[in-house]
Amino acid sequence: MIPRGKPDLTFSDTFAGIGYCIAELFRHRNNQPVFPKERDRMVTLSVRTGLDLLLTALNYPPGTEILVSNINIPDMFNIIRAHQLIPIPLSVDKDTLSIDLAQLTAAISPASKALLLSPLFGGVMEMEGIIAVAKKHQLIVIEDAAQAFMGDAAQHSTAEHDCCPGHPETDVLLYSFGLIKTNTAISGALIKIKDPELCLKVRQLNDGLTRQKTSIYLKKVFKVLLMKVLTINSFYTLFYHLIRSSGKDFDEVLSGFTRGFPGNDPLKKIRFRPCLPNHRLLERKWNNFSPDTIKERKMLADDVLTGLPDSVKIGRLNKNHTYWVLPIQCADPNRMIQLLRRHGFDATAKASSLIKLDPLKPIAEIPLALCLEQIIYLPMDTQMKSLKRAALNSVLLKNIAVSNDHNQAEASVKISLSRGDKAR
Secondary structure, eight states, X not given: OBOSOOOSSOHHHHHHHHHHHHHHHTTSOOOOOXXXXXXXXXXXXXXXXXXHHHHHHHTOOTTOEEEEESEEOHHHHHHHXXXXXXXXXXXXXXXXXXXXXXXXXXXXXXXXXXXXXXXOTTOOOOOHHHHHHHHHTTOEEEEEOTTOOOOOGGGSOHHXXXXXXXXXXXXXXXXXXXXXXXXXXXXXXXXXXSSHHHHHHHHHHHHTSOBOOHHHHHHHHHHHHHHHHHTSHHHHHHHHXXXXXXXXXXXXXXXXXXXXXXXXXXXXXXXXXXXXXXXXXXXXXXXXXXXXXXXXXXXXXXXXXXXXXXXXXXXXXXXXXXXXXXXXXXSOHHHHHHHHXXXXXXXXSOSSOOEEOOOSSOOOOOTTBOOGGGEEEEOOOTTOOHHHHHHHHHHHHHHHHHHHHHHHHHHHHHHHHHHHHHHO
16 A cells, blocks of 8 residues: 655664764763754744744734634644634635635734744745735734745755745744654754844743753654654555554554644643754754755656646645645545545545634635645655556546536435425
């Protein structure tokens, strides 16, 4: 079976992480990492940590509104609420993976102070129009690019750099290197803050945190080593059948492996600095990242999605899509997942813990708002052979049409029955 995804680090990286931990545990290496050298950047334990530190430094009064793209992990919304602030959701467009400027403008009130944008699935939002509206209303712009890392600007040509997250007028940029992220260091994040005074406040708060224990990180590294072995295709197939035969939910078991901060109170677990081995592995991954990773993912997406109707594709109009994951929309997700697994492709509807934040009061919905309930995630394995890519594409082409016809027929029956009831 083709796995849904593999940790984006090599066995060499994994063993380097173990080596850093052993050296730290035996105190063979006490020098502090100097990465990053830029004064406007710092390393934090996670993007969650970065947001928590930022909101602490900003010290907004209770009731301040933070405009947010309405789909994100629950912890990000909960951190905002923990600071007694109010997240105001803005719909994400299915085709562009961006927000609507008219809806953004309508949502701004005197209580609005910041805009937190979280590009999804590897898409990069076009920021020019958004920045113009935000600056007009004096909103701090925060790009949560946890799912859209493309490497350092120095690794890209001028044209490619224009497509990267982090508009020149963005106030805060957040990159995640968590377990399932691009170029993972197993945990850790890099934060870039434009305003020197605000950056200094956040840095001082971050420096005041206790470092996470090396032993905790070492356990994570060994867990990743196990995941690296389990995601070898033959082992993965065996693992899948063993879990299924035991009566356990396969998605739930995998979620247990990849959940970064389990539990209902993330603040207790994020208010640390990364241990030194984590910091060193993050530096190693940052310095050795190749943009070819993104090119390979785009090629895989092109091969798998060829010929599928536009209604199925997510982010088809996003000009800078990096395909961190490969989602499609279908009318009957459970049926499609089971079908793909029977053909040897581990699709899932639970590749992330994303939720949709409902508005506190009615807002004008955009026409093509992203619907999480109809999304499934296809295997994102750039090592997939061309024959397997063609087979996956063939299964989708044959069955998406059948699924759509089936649901259209059901809809027609419901309409007919409804009309019959009205007639009576």
